[in-house]
Amino acid sequence: MPRTRTSATPLFVPRKTSRAAQKAARNQYAQARRQARHTDATSSPRRHSGIDPELQPTYPVAGRPGPASARGGKLRLPAHRMTTATVSGAYPFLAEGGLGAEGIFIGRDVHAEAAFCYDPFALYNSGKIEGFTNPNVVLAGIIGMGKSALAKSIATRAIAHGYRIYVPCDPKGEWTPVAQALDGTTIALGPGLPGRLNPLDAPVRPASVSPDDWDAEVRKRRLLLLAGLARTVLKRDLQPVEHTALDVALDVVVADAARNDTVPLLGDIAAVLSTTARLDTALDHQGGTMHVAAEDLAHALRRLVHGDLSGMFDAPSTIAFDPTTPMLTIDLSHLGGAGDDTALVLAMTCASAWMESALADPDGGRRWVIYDEAWRVMRHVGLLERMQSQWKLSRGLGIANLMVIHRLSDLLSAGDAGSRGRVLAEGLLADCSTRIIYRQEPDQLHAAASLLGLTGVETQAISALTRGRGLWKVAGRSFITQHILHPAERALFDTDSRMSGAR
Numbered sequence: 001m002p003r004t005r006t007s008a009t010p011l012f013v014p015r016k017t018s019r020a021a022q023k024a025a026r027n028q029y030a031q032a033r034r035q036a037r038h039t040d041a042t043s044s045p046r047r048h049s050g051i052d053p054e055l056q057p058t059y060p061v062a063g064r065p066g067p068a069s070a071r072g073g074k075l076r077l078p079a080h081r082m083t084t085a086t087v088s089g090a091y092p093f094l095a096e097g098g099l100g101a102e103g104i105f106i107g108r109d110v111h112a113e114a115a116f117c118y119d120p121f122a123l124y125n126s127g128k129i130e131g132f133t134n135p136n137v138v139l140a141g142i143i144g145m146g147k148s149a150l151a152k153s154i155a156t157r158a159i160a161h162g163y164r165i166y167v168p169c170d171p172k173g174e175w176t177p178v179a180q181a182l183d184g185t186t187i188a189l190g191p192g193l194p195g196r197l198n199p200l201d202a203p204v205r206p207a208s209v210s211p212d213d214w215d216a217e218v219r220k221r222r223l224l225l226l227a228g229l230a231r232t233v234l235k236r237d238l239q240p241v242e243h244t245a246l247d248v249a250l251d252v253v254v255a256d257a258a259r260n261d262t263v264p265l266l267g268d269i270a271a272v273l274s275t276t277a278r279l280d281t282a283l284d285h286q287g288g289t290m291h292v293a294a295e296d297l298a299h300a301l302r303r304l305v306h307g308d309l310s311g312m313f314d315a316p317s318t319i320a321f322d323p324t325t326p327m328l329t330i331d332l333s334h335l336g337g338a339g340d341d342t343a344l345v346l347a348m349t350c351a352s353a354w355m356e357s358a359l360a361d362p363d364g365g366r367r368w369v370i371y372d373e374a375w376r377v378m379r380h381v382g383l384l385e386r387m388q389s390q391w392k393l394s395r396g397l398g399i400a401n402l403m404v405i406h407r408l409s410d411l412l413s414a415g416d417a418g419s420r421g422r423v424l425a426e427g428l429l430a431d432c433s434t435r436i437i438y439r440q441e442p443d444q445l446h447a448a449a450s451l452l453g454l455t456g457v458e459t460q461a462i463s464a465l466t467r468g469r470g471l472w473k474v475a476g477r478s479f480i481t482q483h484i485l486h487p488a489e490r491a492l493f494d495t496d497s498r499m500s501g502a503r
Contacts, residue, residue: 099123099474104157106150107484110469116481118154119161120400120434121366123474131475132433135400136391140408140448141438146468149493150436150483151370151404152178155327164367165327168355169348171373173333181492184327187319189312189347190334196311196318197330199225199350200264222250225353226269226301228382232345233300241293248282249273249294267305267314273298304350308343313350321355323364330355345380352386359390359397366398374403375410384414384424391431403428407440409447426451435473439465 017025098109103119120135141147152175155165159182167175179186187195200222205214226246231238238246249272253264272278276291283290305314321328330351335344359369369390377383391401405411411429415421429435429451440448440462449459458478462471465480472479485493 098479099129100126102126104154104161105484106154106481107468108482110480110482116472116479118434118472118474124395129475129477133475134391134394134431134433136394136428136432137400137402137434137436138429138432139402139404139436139438140406140410140440141436141470142406142441144467145438145465145470146483147404147436147438147470148174148372149468149485149489150470151372151402152493153483153485153489154402155368155370156182156489158368159326162365164323164325164365166355166359166367166369167327167329167372168352168369169371169373169377170329170331171333171335171344171376173331175327175329175372176331178492179327179329182327183325184329185319185322185325186329186331187351188331188334189351190332191308191311193311193334194318196315197313197350197354198263198265198315198317199313199353200266201317201354202263203356219250219254221353221356222264223247225349226250228349228386229266229304229346230297230300232342232349232380232382233303234296239293241290242297245273245279245290245294245297248279248290249297252278252282263316265314265316266301270298270301270305273301304346309346312347317354328355344376345383348377348383349386352383359399364398366400368400368402370402370404372404375405375407375413378405378410378414378425379421381414381421381424384421384428388424388427391428394431403432407444407447408437408451409444411451412447433475436470437462437473438470439463 098112098114098116099118100122101115101117102122103117106116106118108114109116120132120137123129123132124135139147139151155167156178159165165184167179170176173188176186176188178184187197189195189197202218205211209217223243223246227238227243230242230246246269249269250264252272253268256262256268257264273294276294279290279294303309304312332344332347332351335347359367371377371387377387387401387403390397390399394401408429411425412422414425435452437448437452442463445459445463448454448462452473454462458471458473461480465471468483468485470481470483472481
């Protein structure tokens with residue numbers, strides 16, 4: 001049976017009752033309430049049936065009754081007003097409008113619960129973000145957090161916006177199926193493969209450049225390439241006499257090619273360096289010790305002709321650059337990925353020089369250049385110098401460079417503090433207006449915070465990011481973005497098929 005409780009209700013007092021009558025009514029009501037509480041306190045306890053009374057819940061299902069439940073109360077704090085610009089200094093992740101709806105769809109802004117789009121060219125041209133001075137991007141994240149999927153997703157979706165994609169180095173061959181799915185072009189280089197690239201190919205002369213000026217530009221590029229290759233093999237800087245030897249050998253080979261209506265090859269350069277008589281003749285026998293310098297250079301370039309890189313760069317190119325292809329990748333996965341990576345660096349140097357012919361075309365439109373596994377080039381000054389040139393000229397060339405690394409500390413592996421390599425690596429980071437940081441290990445948080453100037457909240461955030469979620473810093477503005485993949489993209493970008501046993 002339901003328990004009967006004693007209660008007291010206020011008495012009705014007519015409006016025109018005297019004060020004495022009202023006071024008496026209030027006293028009567030107070031006495032009735034005291035009597036009701038006394039009656040409830042002295043009543044016999046309710047008998048429970050079935051379950052042990054000790055096991056009964058302390059509070060009902062609805063929760064703790066009374067003001068202590070914190071339901072329906074008002075939280076009273078002193079009022080304080082400030083602008084969002086001020087609040088962002090203490091907590092940078094504010095719900096805002098993002099970067100706008102123009103550009104490539106990336107995913108979901110976690111804090112704003114809205115779509116997140118990104119287009120460096122549109123942001124640069126609009127000028128609505130202060131401090132966005134270049135379209136270059138750096139992407140860092142530990143293995144398995146989805147940074148490769150993000151890079152491939154940006155590339156494939158950018159094609160729908162009219163951009164073209166160049167991947168000058170694919171050390172693991174992961175971009176080959178992506179290029180094939182998009183009707184792009186892949187050049188696989190390696191011993192025994194039919195692909196050939198001649199890094200001394202001259203790019204097509206722009207209509208706005210005179211023939212003499214263009215010949216001088218092509219000669220400069222070829223000399224920089226030859227010096228970079230020799231420096232990589234010799235593992236030291238070149239002496240002035242060695243630069244002279246390369247200069248003279250290139251002029252001799254180019255003159256021979258013009259007479260025979262052929263193209264200059266690396267093998268021809270190595271042959272001229274091996275024949276000191278031709279060098280002495282070209283210098284009117286004023287070379288002095290030219291044969292000593294030429295001997296080391298000849299052996300250095302011989303590796304690309306008769307050594308472990310033979311069959312890749314010692315013949316005319318088997319494929320011509322097609323400016324209409326949506327994606328061009330150079331697959332270097334057949335060169336191996338363990339031990340000494342000198343062969344890979346030499347191949348990357350030659351492939352980059354060949355691809356620069358496309359980047360120099362002023363009518364090539366806007367393009368993305370993606371350096372996957374860029375941590376492998378950080379220890380080689382020659383490649384860093386080539387990358388720095390593209391970073392500095394990105395606006396003039398109409399390209400957006402994307403550098404993919406594992407940790408921000410990879411930039412510190414370029415050399416000791418103050419060294420040429422270290423300065424170049426840190427310069428690449430400084431020339432990136434967009435930094436995308438996926439999850440970092442705890443021992444890498446200090447390096448990431450110091451290199452990127454992260455706040456305490458941002459540093460704590462990147463240590464707890466989940467798969468596919470990253471911190472986007474776009475010219476000082478911060479976003480936590482969840483990358484969203486289409487099922488077709490997920491299947492195409494899968495790099496864990498061997499771990500899962502899938503074919």
